[in-house]
Amino acid sequence: MIQFEKFTLSNGLRVIVHEDHSTPMAVLNVMYDVGAKDEDPNKTGFAHLFEHLMFGGSRNIDDFETPLQMAGGENNAYTSNDVTNYYIQLPAENLETAFWLESDRMLSLAFSEKSLEVQRKVVIEEFKEHYINKPYGDVWFKLREMAYKQHPYRWMTIGKELSHIENASLQDVKNFFSKHYRPVNAILVIGGHVKTEQVRQLAEKWFGDIPSGDKYLRQIPDEPTQTEARFLEAKAGVPLDALYKVWHMDNRLDHGYYVADLITEVMGGGGSSRLYQRLVKEKQLFSQIECYHFGTVDKGLLAVEGKLVKGVKMEDAEKAINEELEKLKQDGISEKELTKIKNKTEATLAFEDMSVLTRANNLAFYELLGNAALFNSDRDKYFSVTGDDILKYSQKIFNPNNGSTLRYYSEN
Amino acid sequence: MLNRTIAPPIIDPVAFDLQLPACKKYTLSNGVEVFAVDMGTEDTMMVNWVFYAGNWFEKKKAIAAATNFLLKNGTSKRTAFEINEHFEYYGSYLNRACHNETAEITLHSLSKHINELLPVVAEMVQDAVFPQEELTIYQQNAQQRLKVNMQKCEFVASRLIDAYLFGENHPYGKYMNLEDYTAVQREDIVSFYNNYYKQGRCVIFVAGKLPKDIIETLEKNFGHLPLKPRTSSAEIIQHPLQPAAQKKYEILNDANGVQSAIRIARPFPNRQHPDFQKVMVLNNVFGGFFGSRLMGNIREEKGYTYGIYSYLLNFTSESGWMVSTEAGRDVTPNTIKEVYFEMQQLRDEPIDDEELMMTRNSMIGSILGDLDGPFQVIGRWKSMILNNVDDNYFQRSVEIIKTITAKELQELANKYLQQEAFYELVVI
Numbered sequence: 060m061i062q063f064e065k066f067t068l069s070n071g072l073r074v075i076v077h078e079d080h081s082t083p084m085a086v087l088n089v090m091y092d093v094g095a096k097d098e099d100p101n102k103t104g105f106a107h108l109f110e111h112l113m114f115g116g117s118r119n120i121d122d123f124e125t126p127l128q129m130a131g132g133e134n135n136a137y138t139s140n141d142v143t144n145y146y147i148q149l150p151a152e153n154l155e156t157a158f159w160l161e162s163d164r165m166l167s168l169a170f171s172e173k174s175l176e177v178q179r180k181v182v183i184e185e186f187k188e189h190y191i192n193k194p195y196g197d198v199w200f201k202l203r204e205m206a207y208k209q210h211p212y213r214w215m216t217i218g219k220e221l222s223h224i225e226n227a228s229l230q231d232v233k234n235f236f237s238k239h240y241r242p243v244n245a246i247l248v249i250g251g252h253v254k255t256e257q258v259r260q261l262a263e264k265w266f267g268d269i270p271s272g273d274k275y276l277r278q279i280p281d282e283p284t285q286t287e288a289r290f291l292e293a294k295a296g297v298p299l300d301a302l303y304k305v306w307h308m309d310n311r312l313d314h315g316y317y318v319a320d321l322i323t324e325v326m327g328g329g330g331s332s333r334l335y336q337r338l339v340k341e342k343q344l345f346s347q348i349e350c351y352h353f354g355t356v357d358k359g360l361l362a363v364e365g366k367l368v369k370g371v372k373m374e375d376a377e378k379a380i381n382e383e384l385e386k387l388k389q390d391g392i393s394e395k396e397l398t399k400i401k402n403k404t405e406a407t408l409a410f411e412d413m414s415v416l417t418r419a420n421n422l423a424f425y426e427l428l429g430n431a432a433l434f435n436s437d438r439d440k441y442f443s444v445t446g447d448d449i450l451k452y453s454q455k456i457f458n459p460n461n462g463s464t465l466r467y468y469s470e471n
Numbered sequence: 472m473l474n475r476t477i478a479p480p481i482i483d484p485v486a487f488d489l490q491l492p493a494c495k496k497y498t499l500s501n502g503v504e505v506f507a508v509d510m511g512t513e514d515t516m517m518v519n520w521v522f523y524a525g526n527w528f529e530k531k532k533a534i535a536a537a538t539n540f541l542l543k544n545g546t547s548k549r550t551a552f553e554i555n556e557h558f559e560y561y562g563s564y565l566n567r568a569c570h571n572e573t574a575e576i577t578l579h580s581l582s583k584h585i586n587e588l589l590p591v592v593a594e595m596v597q598d599a600v601f602p603q604e605e606l607t608i609y610q611q612n613a614q615q616r617l618k619v620n621m622q623k624c625e626f627v628a629s630r631l632i633d634a635y636l637f638g639e640n641h642p643y644g645k646y647m648n649l650e651d652y653t654a655v656q657r658e659d660i661v662s663f664y665n666n667y668y669k670q671g672r673c674v675i676f677v678a679g680k681l682p683k684d685i686i687e688t689l690e691k692n693f694g695h696l697p698l699k700p701r702t703s704s705a706e707i708i709q710h711p712l713q714p715a716a717q718k719k720y721e722i723l724n725d726a727n728g729v730q731s732a733i734r735i736a737r738p739f740p741n742r743q744h745p746d747f748q749k750v751m752v753l754n755n756v757f758g759g760f761f762g763s764r765l766m767g768n769i770r771e772e773k774g775y776t777y778g779i780y781s782y783l784l785n786f787t788s789e790s791g792w793m794v795s796t797e798a799g800r801d802v803t804p805n806t807i808k809e810v811y812f813e814m815q816q817l818r819d820e821p822i823d824d825e826e827l828m829m830t831r832n833s834m835i836g837s838i839l840g841d842l843d844g845p846f847q848v849i850g851r852w853k854s855m856i857l858n859n860v861d862d863n864y865f866q867r868s869v870e871i872i873k874t875i876t877a878k879e880l881q882e883l884a885n886k887y888l889q890q891e892a893f894y895e896l897v898v899i
């Protein structure tokens with residue numbers, strides 16, 4: 060159980076304090092309830108580009124980095140399809156510096172043309188580095204478009220194409236800021252060697268007078284239920300054939316999410332997982348194989364991906380994966396496997412909890428999902444999953460009509 | 472009315488008194504040392520076995536890495552699957568890694584399960600059998616992975632730059648080709664295992680919220696094995712450095728590449744050298760973190776790259792000073808020009824007071840953030856122990872960060888950041 064206090068400022072900013080006096084550090088984490096899924100389909104990649112611009116100076120502070128480093132702090136940020144998160148870690152004595160910096164950019168950015176111009180280039184290089192100049196780099200662009208027809212998870216956080224980033228204008232930046240970066244759409248978490256009363260005063264002082272803004276009401280189309288198996292073939296200058304399969308699964312708070320999470324452990328979590336043991340070691344059809352899911356807020360995807368051993372036929376590889384899924388759908392899992400995946404989950408959570416930064420980040424995410432207290436109750440949901448849940452849920456999701464398959468062939 | 476243009480007062484982190492939490496040393500019956508850091512709030516722990524079994528000791532390429540990888544692929548009592556299943560059943564992570572001098576096994580586990588796990592690690596260290604079929608699968612999959620990696624410009628660049636610095640036959644510079652995997656024989660592995668694991672030199676690091684009897688448990692499982700202490704005399708294997716004569720290279724790995732991997736590097740002495748810790752400070756200003764000059768100029772000012780960093784190589788007997796980035800193909804010449812420009816600035820101009828203070832504070836703040844976690848703390852001790860530096864290394868390092876002058880840093884820049892001393896490699 061972790062302890063925390065929660066209060067809301069009059070402008071609607073939610074504040075969570077998590078005291079941990081075993082560290083000399085403090086963490087300030089701001090999560091904005093906006094991600095790539097909130098983008099205009101013709102201006103994708105914007106939430107992430109915007110995250111870069113948050114470091115380009117704010118109304119009263121032109122340089123974010125220098126004063127933070129002077130105070131001994133470090134910071135970073137990330138954007139996902141669901142959220143945008145900024146965090147600072149610094150010696151607890153200098154906590155107020157983090158409040159000063161973070162509140163000024165929530166108040167208003169500098170909106171500098173120069174910063175936009177540079178960060179467009181930086182993001183384009185990021186795009187090239189991770190998705191163009193990499194073997195198999197285009198895979199998830201194709202798979203997302205195949206699996207999602209309506210829901211905005213159909214594009215990547217980095218953006219659908221380079222031109223969307225190239226065309227971003229300063230007006231777009233301003234609109235995005237006033238729509239999403241308001242106290243009413245944000246969650247502030249302070250963790251570490253801090254006192255709740257001290258945080259309350261600092262939060263009032265630095266964030267209290269920022270205009271509330273309008274609550275962003277998300278209107279995202281539900282992805283219609285898939286009714287036919289989808290297939291796509293691609294060829295590229297890669298050395299090995301690869302196979303990718305995805306299936307729709309439940310959203311973050313549904314029971315099915317926890318079951319799906321444990322299914323990925325049975326199938327792909329480590330050297331004793333089913334797919335690795337059967338298909339890499341025994342049948343030697345794949346040189347590597349993984350099973351995972353995306354951990355998204357809305358209905359996400361469970362994926363299996365593998366690289367084929369040179370000379371193995373695509374249909375044989377695919378058949379072998381299907382056989383393993385069939386076996387799961389027929390027989391479920393053993394008691395031993397169930398204990399194993401629960402022990403693994405218990406350990407993973409304990410290792411995650413070692414870092415106050417991760418705890419602060421998770422508290423913000425649970426609050427965004429509805430209630431920070433989920434941090435504690437969410438874990439019980441993993442431990443209540445039964446073998447029968449896994450059997451039934453695997454029958455539900457591993458239905459061919461719920462799946463998309465990408466056969467990615469080597470040209471060489 | 473709040474004046475937001477004025478920064479709140481800070482306590483300069485240089486004023487903090489940093490102390491590396493203690494590490495206790497124990498010695499098992501066979502002389503193997505155990506270094507233990509007992510701290511933390513979660514019931515988690517880590518045990519790390521370091522063997523002097525890196526590629527420094529192999530007579531044929533790929534043997535050290537293959538032996539290390541296959542340690543968990545079968546003993547006379549258990550198959551590879553059973554070993555994996557055992558560790559995963561208890562929710563633990565068992566990893567291994569092969570470096571230049573050393574190779575290691577690392578176990579992360581909830582403290583309550585540790586007694587179930589240690590006997591199986593001991594089995595791997597004494598009774599690994601290296602089934603031929605496991606070796607064949609390893610060879611095939613390692614070759615496939617290598618083929619994919621060879622398409623990445625940054626992978627190719629990272630291999631080649633080390634080869635230029637140290638020589639292709641030196642442990643720090645050698646790299647694998649496809650045929651090196653094919654040439655690995657089971658007998659090579661078995662013999663390497665017998666010499667460097669089963670009866671090898673070993674040292675154990677353990678950290679986390681430790682069970683009270685952890686040392687007794689380690690003694691019971693490892694104290695009577697024929698392992699040797701780290702300090703015991705061993706055959707001395709020398710590898711001459713053979714740095715390349717040519718300094719500049721351009722390689723076209725992918726005609727359609729839209730980015731190039733740039734590596735600019737020079738040889739640099741190891742941690743024992745009095746300049747090492749001082750250059751760590753200079754490196755921080757140059758390219759050591761997000762607020763560095765390279766990042767400020769080449770990413771934040773010009774947008775040529777998503778990231779550019781400089782660092783000192785983490786090798787024991789020799790080091791190198793490396794600048795590393797992936798930049799747009801069209802802006803590659805400009806990127807290189809700016810790297811040299813930043814070197815020149817550091818040579819020509821002393822760092823001003825504000826930047827120097829910022830560097831001190833940010834380095835101290837970063838160390839402070841590292842001192843509350845058991846795994847980070849043991850990591851610092853481990854680095855000192857394996858690099859054979861004395862216990863005051865940490866304090867000296869903190870002292871240098873707090874007191875080094877702009878003049879000293881400029882002298883170091885003039886000593887080391889000379890363009891002619893650097894190798895320059897572009898891989899597209």
